[in-house]
Amino acid sequence: MSSALLEVRNLRVEFPTRRGTLRAVDDISFSIAPGEVLGVVGESGAGKSLTGAAIIGLLEPPGRIAAGEILLEGRRIDNLPYEELRKIRGRQIGAIFQDPLTSLNPLYRVGDQIIETIRTHLPLSEAQARKRAIDLLQEVGISSAAERVDHYPHQFSGGMRQRVVIALALCAEPRLIVADEPTTALDVSIQAQIITLIKRLCREHKTAVMLVTHDMGVIAETADRVAVMYAGRIAEIGPVRDVVQNAKHPYTQGLMGAIPSIGGAEERLAQIEGSMPRLTAIPPGCAFNPRCPKAFDRCRVDRPEPIPVGTTQVACWLYEDARAKEAVHG
């Protein structure tokens, strides 16, 4: 674990409000290895985007990191002054946001936005940076890049703009990219292209990705590992294959059951009853217990911490016994 590129330890994100403090991300820990793609999945409001924002140091006030640490290559970055963190953003941690239509400044040529970013982080001349910008645009699959570099964002389609955004995120060769719902705002036909592109580029540049999405299909296709978040906590985290094919947490099982399959029997799509609790009304014990089909007494009282079960970690009391047995037999 010491070789981790990014390590998040007991992170807690809070929003002080007039009616008390809301805990949007509650005591989560995970790590990302160099070059690894970690998918973070969950419903809206589960805290996945906030976790991403906390890592790049762009939580919007009054949101703040209330506890925990974030380490990048062993160096703590969550308590750095703004200017120090600014130098890390873009250079070591890149970001891709949800809506490519609004991510680019409409008044500047895309080339100028890329060149500005490159020259902020790398000691290149204007001409060198421009050359690099054209190469990058080419690399993200924009044809006649030498010409397109002087175009304005409104002259690109949504999918093309997201490619520009990806070029911008990659332009200073960061080690990690936080991609927050990078395909949600795109046409379904474009989504696959963009995901493939992100996957290919990150493999080639050996960039790790934290891919935040609510699309389990995207995760299954792209990620090496996946973290399932629910009400500000990680319910289950492990290799994507194990989580998808052999989900342990009842919530994950529910999520998997809710994915329609082509060629499957024509039955009603399974759904999880109820909805995620609001931050103001998270039940005691396991936050999922009111919706959980397998909940028992302990779930309503004690909050489960993640425990290793096989290759995954699961925050569920169902596996407490299994682990105890394992300990005895092992």
Added chain:
Amino acid sequence: MIAYVLRRLIQSMLVMLTVAFVAFSLFSFVGDPVANMAGEDASQRDRDQLRRDLGLADPFPLRFVRFVGGVLQGEFGFSYRNLQPVARLIVDRLPATVELAVSATALALLVGVPMGVYCGLNRSSALAQAIQAVSLVGISLPTFVTGILLILTFSVGLGWLPPFGRGDTVRIGWWQTGLLSVSGIKSLLLPSVTLAMFQMALVMRLVRSEMMEVLRKDFIKFARARGLTSRAVNFGHALRNTLVPVITITGLQFGSAVAFAIVTETVFQWPGLGLLFVQAVAYVDIPVMATYLVLISFFFVVINLVVDLLYYAIDPRLRDGGPGGTGKGR
């Protein structure tokens, strides 16, 4: 583009013709210039003779056509009061008003924009709150009150600045400037501050609210996520996106500064167009009043054209209807 400018020019002609008509017809009812000119002891025959000489005996349409015909040839008629060509009076007075309006607008922008940016960035700081409060005073205090208070403080109380007049002027070609002498600049200070006060407050409040709106946009968040410096984000990316409304208001305000310098010029006995107009009203000097109003409408028309052209310079989305162009959405 050329077609656009031409179309705008034709529209402008119509606007000015309408203004001239309204002005001319109104002034036919404000009083009888002959009564003023002939004096008390003139006989009825003298009066009728004068009326015929001035062309006032002719029917209204004929007088209007004669006026417009003269204007088209650059002949604005003779002032009834000083019996000089109106064109010469205007040329004599124009520099004073233009210098006052330009310095007031420049002052409003130089002070208003930075204050607006500061208040937009540091919304809750004590200084920002204080500026907000003071700007409310600036926006609600009538110009003549501001002017009189300034005279009371800096001329009567402290004796630093002259309370009226334009100081020494230097003639450059036909342009009589007060900017090249110490006393001219000292005289300019109080009137331009008076005239600038309202505009300054308006610009500051506008920039502030536009900044606050733009800073919430995704592309600002993305610019931060790329690690651009605060300076580049705030001034390069945010401020430029606030410019379209700011330019609109500044343009209109410059027009108003020229047109409504009347009050300020009266308070400070500033020998500009406004003072000329006030004197003309008192004397029912129809040619001067009509010419003044046509000139002011000409200013507004030109300013609006310049403002529209500036939009094109600032916002690339207006320049062409490229793919994905969403018009003028801000």
